[in-house]
Amino acid sequence: MTLQTVAAFDRIGEENAFAVLARATELASQGRDIINLGIGQPDFPTPKHIVEAAIKALRDGHHGYTPSVGIKPLREAVAADLHKRFKIEVSPDRVMIVPGGKVTMFETILMFGEAGADILYPDPGFPIYRSMIEFTGAKPIPVPVREENGFAFSAEETLKLITPKTRLLILNSPANPTGGVTPKAEVDKLIAGLEKHPNVAIMSDEIYDQMVYDGEKHVCLLSYPSIRDRLILLNGWSKTYAMTGWRMGYSIWPDKLYEYARKLAVNSYSCVNAPSQYAAIAALTGPQDAVGKMVAEFDKRRKIVVEGLNKLPGVSCAIPKGAFYAFPNIKQTGWKAKALASALLEDAGVALIGGPDFGILGEGYIRVSYANSAANIQKALGRMGEFLASRKAA
Ligand code: PLP
Secondary structure, X not given: OOOOOOHHHHOOOOOHHHXXXXXXXXXXXXXXXXXXXXXXXXXXXXXXXXXXXHHHHHHOOOOOXXXXXXXXXXXXXXXXXXXXXXXXXXOHHHEEEEOOHHHHHHHHHHHHOOOOOEEEEEEOOOHHHHHHHHHHOOEEEXXXXXXXXXXXXXXXXXXXXXXXOEEEEEXXXXXXXXXXXXOHHHHHHHHHHHOOXXXXXXXXXXXXXXXXXXXXXXXOHHHOHHHHHHEEEEEEOOOOXXXXXXXXXXXXXXXXXXXXXXXXXXHOOOOOOHHXXXXXXXXXXXXXXXXXXXXXXXXXXXXXXXXXXXXXXXXXXXXXXXXXXXOOEOHHHOOOHHHHHHHHHHHHOEEOEEHHHHOHHHOOEEEEEOOOOHHHHHHHHHHHHHHHHHOOOO
């Protein structure tokens, strides 16, 4: 039998972090002591009042379909939260509740990508951007995110890449995998430049917006009126409220695109599961102290991880300003990044991700997630030090 499938599926990529997680779990099940610095999810439980709200929703009988765009009180809570944090006015009728942050990028890239179109995306960056662009047949145009620039994007370099073929620009700050935060002055410059390109849509992935350090203030792109009619905001509950497994995200869309997104929902997942939506209301409207505590703990570990990485032979690491990742430069070790990540997992029991899994410009770097205890991070750094001191580059 020869099944004739769509060629696009030969082009779709994936997220290697899941493969590393699977291998780390397999090694652990064989009795190996594995420290996981590969995973991009908080190592904290979802705060109790959020879990209770989901349980209550089930007990109260919220077992059925909800509107495809999400229940109104949740959309209102999202709008109120954006107003509280950034003084931004958003109509709840532009808020779409989606099953995880990824769904917004999936839908956005589907809306703009096709053969003949260019889509700009950060490199190194979240791997699904490129994967989905290739899936649609559009041409992926990497926007370099450079270490010497603090892993912020450069307005000048980004604007230079725009051509009449450019349909969509994807931005991400605070960023995965680098922890880079783009300063407001650079964002201002970029937005001013984008005013000359009114046909380019912008998707701003702000899923790490509450994880910023050293007094940095997150800049929400919804605060720029000149791009509001072509901006898609991606955000969600996964990282801020330690809710990765709940699959809860939201997006803000301009009018016409909102209708498209709603129809995509109707054609695929119908709606997000009801109890999670009630939990998400509790997350936004309830006490925020668990978020503050988690971010303070990440901040402590960030300093431990950067100090430790900088002591390793051949490794240098700039201090990341956001998210929960460090992206050390390993060029002086002589190792290729993926070979090093693999050898560290197999031989030293430390799981992390090679930079090339985030794009061509990721070579020479590894991603270290500090979503693990300070004690485990110290232990992992010790193992990495011994490994690098004793093993020649493969
Ligand atoms: N955007 C970025 C930059 C991410 O790092 C992630 C998850 O790692 C997502 C989006 C997707 O989040 P979710 O798990 O809510 O789909």
